[in-house]
Amino acid sequence: MVATVFIDGEWGTTGLQIRQRLQGRTDLSVVSIDPERRKDAVARTELLNSVDAVVLCLPDDGAREAVGLIRSNTTRVIDASTAHRTTEGWAYGFPEMAAGQRAAIADAMRVSNPGCYAIGAIALLRPLVATGLLPADWPVTINAVSGYSGGGKSLIAAFEDPNAEHATGDNFRLYALGIVQKHIPEVQAYSRLDHRPLLVPSVGRFAQGMLVSVPLQLWAIADRPTFASLHATLAEHYAGERFVEVMPLEESLAIGRSSSLNPANPEPEGLNGTNRMRLSVFGNPDEEQAVLLAQLDNLGKGASGQAVQNLNLMLGLDEATGLT
Numbered sequence: 023m024v025a026t027v028f029i030d031g032e033w034g035t036t037g038l039q040i041r042q043r044l045q046g047r048t049d050l051s052v053v054s055i056d057p058e059r060r061k062d063a064v065a066r067t068e069l070l071n072s073v074d075a076v077v078l079c080l081p082d083d084g085a086r087e088a089v090g091l092i093r094s095n096t097t098r099v100i101d102a103s104t105a106h107r108t109t110e111g112w113a114y115g116f117p118e119m120a121a122g123q124r125a126a127i128a129d130a131m132r133v134s135n136p137g138c139y140a141i142g143a144i145a146l147l148r149p150l151v152a153t154g155l156l157p158a159d160w161p162v163t164i165n166a167v168s169g170y171s172g173g174g175k176s177l178i179a180a181f182e183d184p185n186a187e188h189a190t191g192d193n194f195r196l197y198a199l200g201i202v203q204k205h206i207p208e209v210q211a212y213s214r215l216d217h218r219p220l221l222v223p224s225v226g227r228f229a230q231g232m233l234v235s236v237p238l239q240l241w242a243i244a245d246r247p248t249f250a251s252l253h254a255t256l257a258e259h260y261a262g263e264r265f266v267e268v269m270p271l272e273e274s275l276a277i278g279r280s281s282s283l284n285p286a287n288p289e290p291e292g293l294n295g296t297n298r299m300r301l302s303v304f305g306n307p308d309e310e311q312a313v314l315l316a317q318l319d320n321l322g323k324g325a326s327g328q329a330v331q332n333l334n335l336m337l338g339l340d341e342a343t344g345l346t
Contacts, residue, residue, distance in 0.1 A: 025050045025337045028069050030088055031079035035171055035178070036102050039326035040077055043344050050337065067091045075336060077329055078102060089132075098336050099132050100329055106134040107208040114212055115332040116141055117341065118266045119148055128335045135332060137205040138324025139166050139223060140212075142234030142316030145266060145301060147213035149259035155247045156238070162219040163237060164209070167194075167290055169230035172320045181227060193227040231291035232320040241310040249275070249312060253303045260301070264342055265323060265331065269302040278304045288317045295319065297327030297345040 027050050031037045044052050053073060059065040070076055071094040078085045078101045085103040092099065106112045113130035117123055127133055136144070143164050150156035170181040179186040203221050210218055240247055253271040260266045277286045293300060296319055305312035318324050327345055334341045 024048070025074040026072075027052050027075045027077065027333065028054070028073045029077045029079060030066070030070065031084070034079050035174055036321065036325045036329070037077075037079035039321050040079065040329050043326060043330045047344055049339055049343065050333075063091075070094075071097055073097060075100070075333060077333065095131075098130070100135055100332050100336070101133070102135040102325060102329055104137065104204045106132065107137065107140075108211050109134065114208070115328060116144060116212070117331065117335065118260060118263050119144060119212060120152070124335065124341075127332055128338070130336065133332050133336065135325070135329045137208060138168060138172055138232055138318070138320040139164070139203075139221065139234055140205040140208045141324055141328065142166065142232065142299065142318055143205075143209045143219070143221070143236065144212045145260075145299060145316050146234070146236050146256070146314040147209075147215070149255050150247075150252065151214045153255050155245070155251060155255055157243065158214055159216040160243065161217060162213070162215055164219055164221045164234060165224075165237070166221070166232065166234040167224045167226050168232045168320045169228045169290065170225050171230045172232070172324070173225065177225070178229075194224060195226075196222065196224045198223050226290065228291055230319055230321045231289075231294050232316075232318050232324060233288060233290045234316040234318075236314040238305075238312045238314065239310070240312055246310065249303055249305065249307045252312060252314070256301055256303070265297050265345070266299045266301065269300060271303060274302045274304050275307070278306070288315060290317070293317055293319050293322065295322065297322050297331060299323045 029037050029040055032041050055069055070092050075098045078088050082103045082105040085101050085105040112132045112134045113126045115127055115133045115135045117127055151158050170177050180188045180190050206221050257268045260268055277284055299318040302315045330344055331341050334343050
């Protein structure tokens with residue numbers, strides 16, 4: 023029997039990309055609400071309770087409202103908003119994060135899709151904290167740059183439409199400098215950090231793509247982890263994964279030895295259109311300074327691609343279906 027899926031908020035940036043990734047699938051059927059009835063609470067409630075799975079691509083308040091409308095005990099939910107990412111009873115939708123996480127997602131009725139900055143940071147930090155290479159009480163700093171699509175329709179318009187209300191000619195912009203950013207709670211929770219990490223996000227003049235970096239002064243960490251141990255821990259953790267890969271250490275060190283602009287340097291758009299994430303360990307072993315780096319598509323592994331991977335797991339399908 024073919025499973026039915028409703029994307030609530032399918033005309034937003036993430037919703038459109040999820041629909042694209044599901045297009046042409048014969049193992050599930052995407053159902054939509056009549057555009058004229060999108061604001062009809064009765065029609066929407068009926069649809070939310072009649073399908074096998076719902077993907078919520080809504081603002082936080084809208085996602086909470088939608089969950090409150092679901093009375094069916096068979097409708098499974100993936101929420102792409104921030105609303106439920108650290109809520110008890112919701113599985114966190116990053117299958118590669120830890121042993122058992124994939125099974126937890128497959129069995130869950132409610133799954134919260136990770137944030138784009140968060141999934142990159144957690145992918146780097148969780149294995150190191152879990153093995154004790156990075157102390158849980160370490161003061162973590164995260165620097166990241168994303169394409170403007172991550173900011174939704176208003177930010178897309180600001181960069182693409184010169185007549186938009188907040189149109190900008192900027193090529194690069196830091197934001198959330200008050201250190202209040204929606205991904206911070208989930209990064210702390212799922213990286214298992216004792217203290218709130220300092221996240222410095224930024225946006226560039228490119229539509230999609232992302233780099234998330236974590237600088238580490240290895241000499242200051244009590245057990246002084248080495249480059250080899252950091253890399254080996256990440257490589258072992260993600261060995262055999264289809265969507266998370268770790269760059270060979272020699273390759274990353276060779277790139278790092280060049281102080282000029284190297285064509286091999288990771289760039290934020292390098293994995294666009296995929297559900298892949300590439301992790302690397304860069305830096306200077308002699309000075310015991312490292313930079314952990316995650317490269318991903320903020321709308322792929324950071325949003326819609328990850329949602330489809332989670333949906334596949336929840337429906338008992340091969341998790342890579344539609345994503346390779």
